[in-house]
Amino acid sequence: MVDPNIEALFKPKSIAVIGASEKPGKIGYAIMKNLVEYGYEGKIYPVNIKGVEIKIGNRVFKSYKSILDVPDEVDMAVIVVPAKFVPQVVEECGKKGVKVLPIISSGFGELGPEGKKIEQQLVETAHKYGMRILGPNIFGVVYTPEKLNATFGPTDVMPGKLALISQSGALGIALMGWTILEKVGLSAVVSIGNKSDIDDADLLEYFETDENTKAILIYMEGVKDGRRFMEVAKKVSKVKPIVIIKAGRSERGAKAAASHTGSLAGSDKIYDAAFKQAGIIRALTIGEAFDYARTLSNLPEPAGENLVILTNGGGIGVMATDAAEEAGLHLYDDLDELKVFSNYMPPFGSYKNPVDLTGMAGAESYEGAIKAALEHPEMHSIAVLYCQTAVLDPRDLADIVIREYNASGRKKPLVVAIVGGIEAKEAIDRLNEEGIPAYPEPERAIKALAALYRWSRWKARGR
Amino acid sequence: MVDPNIEALFKPKSIAVIGASEKPGKIGYAIMKNLVEYGYEGKIYPVNIKGVEIKIGNRVFKSYKSILDVPDEVDMAVIVVPAKFVPQVVEECGKKGVKVLPIISSGFGELGPEGKKIEQQLVETAHKYGMRILGPNIFGVVYTPEKLNATFGPTDVMPGKLALISQSGALGIALMGWTILEKVGLSAVVSIGNKSDIDDADLLEYFETDENTKAILIYMEGVKDGRRFMEVAKKVSKVKPIVIIKAGRSERGAKAAASHTGSLAGSDKIYDAAFKQAGIIRALTIGEAFDYARTLSNLPEPAGENLVILTNGGGIGVMATDAAEEAGLHLYDDLDELKVFSNYMPPFGSYKNPVDLTGMAGAESYEGAIKAALEHPEMHSIAVLYCQTAVLDPRDLADIVIREYNASGRKKPLVVAIVGGIEAKEAIDRLNEEGIPAYPEPERAIKALAALYRWSRWKARGR
Structure with missing residues (x-):
């Protein structure tokens, strides 16, 4: 059964952008721009505490001072406000009845235990209201069948049948650019960042039955709940191919990965064996991953x-x-x-x-x-x-x-x-x-x- | 000591194109066009039995009916006439005192023993007059420091420090295109085709002391005199790096190579060991070869x-x-x-x-x-x-x-x-x-x- 909150991440009927900005160069502007220019057909509600007007091409959006002022249901709220305002915004989204919250804002778990704690509180608040959180510390989400590009990455994503999941923000945006340059068609791009709530396994389960996705490519730095991930991956692999790029194969590489992500070093052999058992195709390089993705997402x-x-x-x-x-x-x-x-x-x-x-x-x-x-x-x-x-x-x-x-x-x-x-x-x-x-x-x-x-x-x- | 005949292949003071044509689409036109458009500064003498006028851009060339009519010394004669006329043309070139003959024309050794015999006679004639032959069955030669492009391949070769030698004509032209697309700088491109006279070893010896070449890349299908090649390669490797692509590593691949080139199957392991001994860097794919060539031809x-x-x-x-x-x-x-x-x-x-x-x-x-x-x-x-x-x-x-x-x-x-x-x-x-x-x-x-x-x-x- 498809989780309706996760479905709202890909097929929202309406979107609020909380922290939307009128200034080109700001992330809160880039997301509005991508939503409009990539042709999203649902309703878009910018939320900005100053109530500014936002111009994108020849469309002008009047922004709301709070999500609670939006005179309509909101499925997805993209949150771009500074970290310190996020807890209040999540609370308000809960009251509004939003289904899913991609939190672009950074300054949480990636900074250490303090941020981690606040992150967990956000998830608790969200769950209290029956919402799910994507992120924080992400660049957004794309779903091409709905002409949805709620990211601050490149605009012109080429539609296709491959779902791309990236744990790294910087590399994820770079890979979006790569797919445009190299004509790799995508159904979805999901930046999962700190994975405080929605994780790889949740997304695999969604894509398993998503009629617009034929293969899944994951850039992974580490997994939290390894057992669950492997169980889900094994099940999904029977239906759709999964390609994973996970760096840190060598001893020195694993050490560098550990200092970068805080995950345990020396565990690569375990990953490798688990991937094989789950039918996951491991790609050793970015190029190889997309080479494989082309056949897996397109061919019978x-x-x-x-x-x-x-x-x-x-x-x-x-x-x-x-x-x-x-x-x-x-x-x-x-x-x-x-x-x-x-x-x-x-x-x-x-x-x-x-x-x-x-x-x-x-x-x-x-x-x-x-x-x-x-x-x-x-x-x-x-x-x-x-x-x-x-x-x-x-x-x-x-x-x-x-x-x-x-x-x-x-x-x-x-x-x-x-x-x-x-x-x-x-x-x-x-x-x-x-x-x-x-x-x-x-x-x-x-x-x-x-x-x-x-x-x-x-x-x-x-x- | 540099062989003056081989030097004439790269630094000719004058060039005759025997079989030059006024018709775009013909190889005898394409070579004239590349010579002119790539900016060769020596003298160009088209030879055409009908004495036609050849227009390239705003330059008009009056052609000579025979190389013997050219009122000047000719260092290199590019031969593009049909196979049956080649023996006579080679004889005339000898009388004229030409130094080196790239023979573009096909229809010799690649067709079987009959053609092989004629090919050998051409070499005998050439040697009698102190000339050397490149080919036959080639697409020509490029030497960027002299702005020399005597091929019917692409024009805009990017100057650089890599010498490219190709045994295959079709692949060689395709690789020229690749270097332009991928910004690989070349000092030289040499199509060696049937290798009736000038072979890889001769070229390696030339490039060893060529001040414009820093690395050499060879696409090889087979070697005739393996011992000499390896000796020369080992000597040259001490001075300049050599990268070789040689397909036919697998059993089935070796069989396919044998049926394609007539070389012995199953000898790949011998090649591989010999390459290692000679300090040759073997690349497994075209991409890898050029990846390596970039560092080897550019960096200290x-x-x-x-x-x-x-x-x-x-x-x-x-x-x-x-x-x-x-x-x-x-x-x-x-x-x-x-x-x-x-x-x-x-x-x-x-x-x-x-x-x-x-x-x-x-x-x-x-x-x-x-x-x-x-x-x-x-x-x-x-x-x-x-x-x-x-x-x-x-x-x-x-x-x-x-x-x-x-x-x-x-x-x-x-x-x-x-x-x-x-x-x-x-x-x-x-x-x-x-x-x-x-x-x-x-x-x-x-x-x-x-x-x-x-x-x-x-x-x-x-x-």
Whole structure:
């Protein structure tokens, strides 16, 4: 059953911004601006003790001096006032009947035991009124299906099927920027900060049944209730893949993490074992995490083990083959069946897998080969590789892939790697915008496909 | 001693393009265009059997019907005519006294024993006249210090200190595009194709003493004379670092490579051992190769083992620390000396290495900390990490790094990682354009720095 308070974090009918500001540069302004400019369609009520007018583009908001003055129900109240005013504001939100409180304000548990105590009192107050708290010490929340961007991070988040949860504020905002730059589509971004109340496990449970989320990516520094988190993660993993980045693998790294987060050092092996048991896919770097997230949040599960690699360059075909073998993927090798590809290559091509359409391969070769691979019942997953040549503009290849993959109903996993210059980069962006995982290197495409296989196999084993 | 014929490949005083064309879209036009537009300052003589006029921008070239008609000495003749005309053209070049012949034309050894034989005859003819052949089956040659771009690949190669050698034509052109997109500075690009005459070893020997080249990157499919290559590589490695990408590591990959190049399968372990012995740094992917090439071609060798990591985010600091420990780098840990950094951080920062300047770190914090690290005699290498925040525009950080690193005389290795969105990408590009290796992820910066350490240690051991 979905917790209605947590649902209000993603699908609020109305939002108050307490500590909203009329001054560009202030966080209380940035949140108003993102709410308006990202196109949130519910009601927005700025609350500002001086009752200022706030202009965003050509909209003017009259602010209320207290949330209690708002003449309407409020589902979510984003709190941006200085720490010392937060307890009173939480109390007022309770009286108003708000459901959920993302508390942006910092100056609580992260400062030490004193702040921690105040934080716990906030949670007690919230629970007394049946409210939940996200944070404090966060940058906000995004939910793209509702055009909700209640953060002071970047505005133009690309909609998609990946939910991103970040414990770190600074890194979380940086990662939002990264997803925009790299065309990673997101369903949600949640900054969980001090996790005084709502934590990773609560969010996993929400995303488990959220129809707009297909995969979850967590940047984690530490867990409070490890047992609960692992139990929930194991359950959710059976339904949707979870990728985690958790730094602190090495001895020195773990020590640095301990001094940074106050969590115990030396516990990384325990995390690692627990992640494996829960079916969590651990990514070692940010890049790897998003590489995996692209396949996991966009592609269907493979119906079998047979991978076909289509390429116009022997070299990149071999690179992909190395990566496939190293990642435990099986190259389909029924030569009778692979012979179908000989129709789409010159005589000196090779239909052995990796299928080498040769450097002469143009639009028709690729189109025919991709279609054949999509149609063949024994070819379960496809990697399309392209080394930029003068024969075929990579952007045209992108269009061919998009057209054929859509026409096929996207029933099997397909990844793309295009090596080249500016046009290759544009082609990659175009594919990713369409939710077809595309990469600038063959190995990255294959490793990301392998992550999908790994999750799919784990899920099947666990049943 | 430098072979004058090979020197003519990079520093020709005059160039003939035999098979030059007036038609855009033709290779014989593309080469003329690149020569002119990249700014080659020597003389260019198009040769075309019909004697056509060739217009490039507002320059008009009258072509000669034969190289023998050119009223001047010709150092290099780029040959683009169909295979069947090549033997005669080579003969004429010999009579003309040309020094070196990049043969773009394909249709020789790559087609089988028949073509191989003709190829060998071409080499015999060339040698008879004291000429050398590059290729055939190549896309040409670039040497940026002479503004020489005699390829049909992209035009705007970014000047720098890395020499790129590619056995694959298609991949080589794609990699040229990649270096432009990713701001990797090049001294040279050489397509070696069928290697009928000039091979990797010849080129390594040239680059060993080339004052414009600081590191060499080879994309290799196979070697002909393995013993000579390894001997030369070992000698050159003592002077300049060599990075090699050679696919075919896995069993299946090696088989695919064998069917693609005709080289022996299963020999990868031998290559790997030989590379290690010769001090060659093997990169497993294209991305890794260029990551390494950035540090190796731009940075001075470290004077010692002490690495200092400066960061504004605990999380990315921990990631970098993990990567450093995994790559065998030593984090400087003299707390008395590290205390200098406490001057550049708020009270809740941490001067322990990784030095956490905190999320509040602005221009002054970074400037002070970078300066202190550059000046300190016991801090031998520096990694500057930045997680994009609203406090400091990453482009401003880039400018600070460029200014301080230049002011210090670039005497110790410094790498940068900036995690974030579009502004972060711009900052990274700006740094790379200035020859300061910058990456979008902390681990990549650290691994690339580690490649420089590895090479430097190997060199020291061998003495």
